[in-house]
Amino acid sequence: MGLYFKFNNMVEEILRTEHLCKKFGKLTVLDDVSISFAKGEIFTLMGQSGVGKSVFIKLLIGLLEPDSGKIFFNGEDITNASPKAWIEIRKKMGMLFQNGALFDSLNVFDNVSFQIREHMLKKTDEELKILVRELLMEVGLKNIETLFSDQLSGGMQKRVALARTIALNPSVILYDEPITGLDPITASVINKLIKDLNKKKNITSIIVSHDIKSSIRISQRIGLLYKGKLVALTETENLKNYKNEYLDQFIKGSINGPIETILEEK
Numbered sequence: 507m508g509l510y511f512k513f514n515n516m517v518e519e520i521l522r523t524e525h526l527c528k529k530f531g532k533l534t535v536l537d538d539v540s541i542s543f544a545k546g547e548i549f550t551l552m553g554q555s556g557v558g559k560s561v562f563i564k565l566l567i568g569l570l571e572p573d574s575g576k577i578f579f580n581g582e583d584i585t586n587a588s589p590k591a592w593i594e595i596r597k598k599m600g601m602l603f604q605n606g607a608l609f610d611s612l613n614v615f616d617n618v619s620f621q622i623r624e625h626m627l628k629k630t631d632e633e634l635k636i637l638v639r640e641l642l643m644e645v646g647l648k649n650i651e652t653l654f655s656d657q658l659s660g661g662m663q664k665r666v667a668l669a670r671t672i673a674l675n676p677s678v679i680l681y682d683e684p685i686t687g688l689d690p691i692t693a694s695v696i697n698k699l700i701k702d703l704n705k706k707k708n709i710t711s712i713i714v715s716h717d718i719k720s721s722i723r724i725s726q727r728i729g730l731l732y733k734g735k736l737v738a739l740t741e742t743e744n745l746k747n748y749k750n751e752y753l754d755q756f757i758k759g760s761i762n763g764p765i766e767t768i769l770e771e772k
Contacts, residue, residue: 519581520545520710521566521678526575528561535561537734539575545677546708548700550721552756553731554765559714560604562731563680566712567601568592579678597625600676604683606667608655615651618642618670625674641669645699661692668699672707679703681713685720693717697724718757730756732765 521543528536535558543549553559564570566577568587576585584595608617618638622629629637635651642648645665655663664684671679681700685693701724704711715721721728722742730738730753738753755763 518545519543520579521712522578523566524576524578526562526565526577527573528558528565528570529573534734536565536572539731539734539736541729541736541739543678543710543712544726545710546704547727548704548711548713548725549727549729550713550715550725551729551731552715552718552721554716554756557731558734559716559731560682563601563682563712563714567596567599567680597674598676599678599680600671600674601680602664602668602671602682602684604686606655606663608663608667608670610655612654613651614642614653614655614658614666617655617666618651618673620670621673637673638669641673642666644672644703645669646695659692661688661695664688664696665699668696668703672703672709675707676709678710678712681711681715683715684713685715685717693720700724718759728753 519542522541524540526536526539527534539562551559551562561570565572568584572585576583578584579595579599584591587595609620612620615635615638618641619634622634622637638651639648642650645668647662647665647669650658650662650666655666658666684700685696688696697720700711700713703709713721713725722745725742727739727741728745729736730750732752738748738750740748740750740753751764755765761767
C-alpha cells in the first residue's frame with residue numbers, strides 16, 4: 507500500500523489515481539501510485555531522471571494506458587475511456603510538453619489557435635485574432651503572431667506553448683519539466699506564469715520536475731518518486747516537520763541514504 511494524502515471535507519478533489527501501475531516489458535516504471543489532487547492546487551512530483559515522472563502524467567492524460575489501477579477525473583473513472591471520450595477529457599485537461607511541442611511549420615498565431623480550430627469552436631477571423639492576442643498577453647507576449655518557432659527563444663517557445671494549452675480553458679494543466687534547459691531568470695518567469703494562472707483561473711497544476719528549489723517555492727504539495735514508488739508526499743508548508751529519509755536525501759543532494767547512487771570506482 508503506497509502513500510496517500512486524504513483531503514479534509516473543505517477541499518474539493520478534481521483528479522485521483524488509485525494503485526496505478528505501468529510496465530514496459532519486464533521493467534516496472536510505476537508501482538502502486540495513489541495520489542489525490544485538489545482543485546486549484548499546484549502539485550509537483552519530483553524524482554531523479556528515469557523514475558517514471560513523465561510516464562505518470564502521460565497516463566493521466568491518456569497518452570499511455572496503465573497495466574492496472576484507476577484514474578478518476580471529476581469523480582468519473584476515465585481509466586478505460588474511449589478515444590472519443592478522451593477528446594472531451596483533453597479539452598479540460600491540457601499538457602505542456604518538455605520541449606513545448608510547437609508545430610515548426612505553423613507560425614505563432616496558427617499554433618495558439620490550433621486547438622480552437624481543431625475542436626471547431628465557432629469564431630470569426632476577427633474574434634480569433636482578438637482571442638489569440640489575449641492568450642499571448644496572458645503569458646506575457648505580444649506582437650509575435652507572425653513569427654515561427656525557430657525565431658523564438660526557448661523561453662518564448664514555452665510561453666507560446668502555454669498560451670496554446672490554456673486556449674480551451676482547461677481545469678487541469680500537466681507540466682512536463684517546464685523549466686528544464688532554461689536560464690534561471692527565464693525559469694522564474696515560467697514559474698510565475700504557472701502561479702499566476704493557478705491563482706487567476708483556479709487551474710490545478712500538476713508538475714513533474716527534478717528542480718528542488720523551484721518545486722518547493724511554487725507548490726502547495728510535493729511528492730517524490732523512487733523506483734516507481736511514491737516514497738514521500740507532503741504539504742510544502744509542513745516540510746520542516748516532515749520526516750522522510752528519501753525526501754531528506756533528495757533535497758540535500760546527498761550520496762548517503764536509501765536512494766541508490768552509482769559512484770565510479772577508482
